[in-house]
Amino acid sequence: MDAIELQMLYAAGERDFRNIDLSSASLSYINLSQATLIRANFRHANLRWANLREANLSWADLRGADLSWADLRGADLSHARLKGAKMPDGTIHD
Incomplete structure (x- = not known):
């Protein structure tokens, strides 16, 4: 699945994207x-300005991802792998 297909499925009402692989994808503003x-x-995905509000990202691999200005309010990041991720506040997760 690519970013365009993901956006189309989401727009059609799909919300379950478990195990999706969008490593290194450009997903800004999604x-x-x-x-x-x-x-x-x-x-290593570009998730700048992404709306991930209340998304379940548990166990997700976000290593090296750019989450600058992303909306993560209410998101579940339990057990997510965040090493090297650029967080919304501009810090790099260690």
């Missing part, structure tokens, strides 16, 4: 609020 993204691979 809206995935309230999506289930358990074990998703967003390693």
